[in-house]
Amino acid sequence: MPVDKKELIKILKKIEETSKKRNFTESVELTVNFKDIDLKKPENRINTELVLPNEIEEEARICVIASGELAVKAKELNVNVLDKDELQGLTGNKKAMRKLAKSFDFFVASVDLMPLVGRILGAVLGPRGKMPKPIPPNTDLKSIIENYKRTVRLRMRDNPCLHAKVGVRGMDEEKLAENITAVISFLEEKLERGPNSIKSIYVKTTMGSPVRVPYVRGKR
Template sequence: MADQSTVDAVNKLLEESPNRNFPESVDLAINLKNIDLSKPHNRVDKEIMLPHGLGKSKKVCVFAKGEVGLKAKEAGVKYVYSDEDIDDLASDKKRAKNLAKECDLFIAEAQYMPKIGKSLGTVLGPRGKMPTPLTPNKDIADLIRSSQNSIHVRSKDRPSFHVSIGKRNEDPEKLADNIDAVITGVENTLEKGRQNLRSIYVTTTMGSSVKVV
């Protein structure tokens, strides 16, 4: 159950933000303090599972072959590539960039991760889209389902960054649950937890903002 103060912040935001003719995104503006982000190990770079997802389906790309590739297609994945395709993408940077833009998340069999890092890292890395490794003990269909409800929270070297947590037309308590999950995940990443948080605001795409932390 979401913290009541978080629910109150979401309700206040929705009351102050007029309805638009499209489902606005609800985002968090996260501001850090007292942390040296020039050092990569201090940065926030984490996959966080949202209890209620983002309210939309993500486009997934899977690097796999054989039975794993077939299972990915059966799970509804449109973009499934083998190891040979990795070389083709690496030689066609425009195609690789379009793929990175088109897909929200990437999954790859663990054996392909070094090759992907070497050949596609410059395209996927800066966009925060390096693949989630599929280890032998995991089922690709389960990983695809769980990935649909996860977000990549990434600060880079900036003390302020944004992350989407849902849509305006979702239930306020579900949005609050998602917010609390992100706050907990970010706190667990930071060296001093909440002491490294300056503030967190919840906002809509075209509306106002309300302080949560």
């Protein structure tokens, strides 16, 4: 691992100690800058979800699109539900659909509603990388919700960089470091040139200044 975990923990502790206290819980954000990547090639654009070792935050913003038993299960777990009638009611209402897309980080939908979801929400959720994962009726919804508390969306757009929320202020620095190294390890495996495609790494809080993380590139 080209990132020294002990050094990373020191950096995270210093950020926590020197950052101003805010009247809201700031996110801890990771930025990875890349080099020598041809973004015209679709395979070089990372767009995926990654389950991290530790929870990013206590509550993940999840919307379950379902009716019947699956909707009941979701409500019992205090998860937001969009039922079939509400879904159909969004037809043609672009403002409401954009608001929905912005309100949630992740969407899941019952298998039977996926064609309808595609027709109504596909044009809004698709470009944002938020198309729902289909789930069958007998799925252990609780496990899915728990996993999403540890899930980060990794998405590279038009610039050779990637931003990811890896935790929140007040989180144990070792757990934050584990989440950060998990993202970097994934990128090293995913990128064609491995560590040599990574130009620089920064960590910051929502309102804070970026702090560079030392990164030693290996050969591949």
